[in-house]
Amino acid sequence: MTDPTAPGPLAAVAALMADPARARMLAALMGGEALTAGELARVAGVTAATTSGHLARLAEGGLVVVHAQGRHRYHRLASEHVAAAIETLGGLAARIAPVRHWKHGEEARAARLCWNHLAGRLGVALHERLTGEGLLRPVSGGWDAAPEGRARLVATGVDLDRADAAPRFACDCMDWSERRPHLAGGLGREIAAAWIGRGWLRRLPATEDGDILARRRVGLTPAGRRGLKDAFGLEAA
Amino acid sequence: MTDPTAPGPLAAVAALMADPARARMLAALMGGEALTAGELARVAGVTAATTSGHLARLAEGGLVVVHAQGRHRYHRLASEHVAAAIETLGGLAARIAPVRHWKHGEEARAARLCWNHLAGRLGVALHERLTGEGLLRPVSGGWDAAPEGRARLVATGVDLDRADAAPRFACDCMDWSERRPHLAGGLGREIAAAWIGRGWLRRLPATEDGDILARRRVGLTPAGRRGLKDAFGLEAA
DNA sequence: CGCGCGCTTCGGCCTTCGCCGAAGCATTCG
DNA sequence: CGAATGCTTCGGCGAAGGCCGAAGCGCGCG
Known part of the structure; x- marks a missing residue:
């Protein structure tokens, strides 16, 4: 326990992300879905044993965290904080590494999920729009929706009661590609869930290669494009 | 180049932080000073060769990044983004690991440097005060100082021209201990520099053990306490 | 009830890499 | 112009850990 050779907590958590296979698994889990060990084995490119x-x-x-169900074991990221750390580290990596061209990089820059909320250009634009118009205002340690903002969000199907029940949506992630904050936390989760639910957003098919972006890309449907324009005047790219 | 066994960029950057000795060096560099290889060897607890x-x-x-000067080689963190990633990962580690009691943890929670800007309770309180009072307002991708805020900051000796010259102070770090944003970027840097310069803040002596917080702790002087209260009504703990 | 499937455990191989001491450069100082 | 200092390079050692195939285990299905 008091092992003098024990790595500090920072080194320990970094080591968990430092293996290529594990990193691919974590990247896949950034899609927000719970995945079985078998699915993760495929995306990581190693055997079931490994x-x-x-x-x-x-x-x-x-x-x-693991959730056993029948003969499957579903895995998902343990928390928003894990997702935020992965996103941040991924952002640093993208900034440092020679600009490697991901096959679907352009689509992912446009819109993708960051665990359970919206990221990419769409997520960033939404965040800017809401804060710039005063629909969200800064409060102690995060953001709160102004009455006008609440009404408009509810009109798009967002369940604000459930968002309010979340600890707080203090965590605005720093975006991977845009290097700007997007809306995370309970509100971010509810927005993404609502808009996927009403068909404004659609998951794009996962890539088969070990792409870090597999299972994260989403697309705005025509209905979504119209809806966002009507509700927030948001002209998506 | 197209080595199929090459780790992804995320795994590569995580691996750099995953070694205990390297993690200690990075933690020491979070103090913001440029340190020589010898100093880093001491804090890491390994020989010069290693x-x-x-x-x-x-x-x-x-x-x-390295800066050779005479027979010394000075090392510092390469950028704000590196510092932000380390801070974020450290926060995740602190959240996950069994609550290990750092010797100087309490002092560090009160106020410390995050590379070149202010973090800890003081940094967070300042951020909240400035945004809550409308002295900082959200703009596209970050914060901008309102006229009233500019005047008050200048009155405390902050060089706003130099802060404006920085790319943008978009990056509000997520705080390690408080899990709330504090003020980073060009403005954060100038604030910390100005207040250390006028004796409001003082670096506390580095710890001799390999503590992750070595060289990061700062203390508010009586003059600083008065100054912050006068300028912003900020009652520091 | 027995088979198939998903997953874990075990044992062994092998690469990676962290570590050090000794030697080699460079820079500065006496 | 030596001698001391700061740092790097080299060579070799040892531990850690990533990988797999085979075997074991539990769950659900036929």
């Missing part, structure tokens, strides 16, 4: 070990370590380290 | 290898990797990976 995957099992990796997932045990990730769970032990608190990055992932 | 340190040299680590620093070469960190520089190669873009986390650190």
Whole structure:
């Protein structure tokens, strides 16, 4: 316990992300869905045996939580904080590494999920629009929706009661590609859920290669484009 | 180049932080000062030879930049984005790991530097005060100082011209201990520099053990306490 | 009830890499 | 112009850990 060779907590959590196979799994989980060990094995490109070990370590380290259901074991990211850290680290990596061209990079820059909320240009534009118009205002440690903002969000199907029940939507993630904040937390989650639910957003098919963006890309449907324009005057790219 | 076994950029940057000795070096560099290889060797607890290898990797990976001066080689974090990522990852680690009691943890929670700007309770309180009073207002991708806010900041000795010259102070770091944003970017840097310069803040002595907080803790002087109360009505803990 | 499937555990191989001491450069100082 | 200092490079050692195939285990289905 008081092992003098023990890595500090920072090194320990970094080590969990430092393995290529584990990093691919975490990236896949950034899509927000709970995935089985088998699915994660495929995206990571290793056998089931290897995957099992990796997932045990990730769970032990608190990055992932497991939910057994029948003969499947579903894994998802443990919390918003894990997602935010991965997003931030991914952003740093993208900034530092030679600009490697992801096959679907352009689509992902346009709109994607960051665990359970909206990111990419669309997520950033939404955040800017809401804050710039005063529909969201800064409060202690985060954002709160002004009455006018609440009404407009509810009109688009967002369940604000459930968003309010969340601890607080203090966490505005720093965006991977745009280097600007987008809306995370309970409100971000409810927005994404509502708009996917009413068909404004649609998940784009996962890529088969080990792409870090697999399962994260979303697209705005024509209905969504219209809806966002009507509700917020938002002209999506 | 197209090595199929190459780790993704995320795993690569995580690996740089995943070694205990390197993590200690990075933590020490979060104090914002440029440190020599020898100083980093001492804080990391390894020999000069080992340190040299680590620093070469960190520089190669873009986390650190080197500045040779005489027979010393000074190292500092490469950018604000590196500092933000370390802070975020450290926050996740603190949240996940069993609450380990750092010797100077309480002092560091009160006020510390996050690379070149103010963090801890003081940094968070300042951010909240400035945004809550409307002295800072949200603009596209960050914060801008309102006229009233500019005047008050200038009155405390902050060089706003230099802050304006910075790319943008879009980056409000997520705080390690408080899990709330504090003020980073060009403005954060100028504030910390100005207040240290006029004796409002003082660096506290570095700890001798390999503490992750070494060289980061700062204290508010009586003059600083008075000054912050007069300028912003800020009652520091 | 027995088979199939998903997942984990075990054992063994092998690469990676962190570590050090010794030697080699460079810079500064006496 | 040596000698000391700061740092890097080299060579070699050892531990950590990532990988797999095979075997084991639990759950659901036929």
